Amino acid sequence: MPEMHPSVTVYGASYSVYVRIVRIALHEKGVPYDLVPVDVFADEGVPPEHLARHPFGRIPAFEHDGFALYETSAITRYVDEAFSGPPLQPSALRNRARMNQIVAMLDNYAYLPMVWDVYVQRMEASGAGAVDEARIAGGLEKARLFLGALSNLLGAENWLSGPEPSLADFHAAPMFGLFAQAPEGAALIREFPSIQAWWERTRARPSVLAASK
Secondary structure, eight states, rough: OOHHHHOOESSSTTOOOOHHHHHHHHHHOOOOOOEEOOTOOOOTTHHHHHHOOTTTSSOOEEETTTEESHHHHHHHHHHHSOOSSOOSSSHHHHHHHHHHHHHHHHIIIIIIIIIIIIIIIIIIIGGGGGOOOOHHHHHHHHHHHHHHHHHHHTTTSSBBTTTSSSSEEEEEEHHHHHTTSSSHHHHHTTTTTHHHHHHHHHTTTTTHHHHHH
């Protein structure tokens, strides 16, 4: 569908994994957008105006010409289908199912251990001198299980759900970007050569670079 001057707003923090996922999708489609900062960790709590957009007080929230939406996977699928540009979802039934499977795996089995248990503990908590080494070890164990499963699904493909990049790759990218900053995370990724090669391809995409700023 043509859209000469789409009015798209993303509400959230630039550092957020899930905000970055939405921003990657928008960059892949070539859609301009405004990023409105929202601090859900403010001392006074989630801003009331944001609770009006997202009753659960999380980020991102999204708006396009008056249409409001929240939940990252719903937003990215909408972005793919609402705007022209390269498709971000496979047309083949099984590849599309694999994409949906991997997105669910990332949310359920990767986000917490890779980001909160490893990255946050090693790279952020260390500055406060409160690193939980047991939590890091547990996160790495869960991340190893996840990476093994993902490696099996990737096989010899360049991308996670078929011959072209999809929402599965873009959902994964911000999580891997943080995980790889922790020395243990980077070392664990290298133990899976196909995942390491995929990550090198993915991290170099202009959309991923733009959304990491």
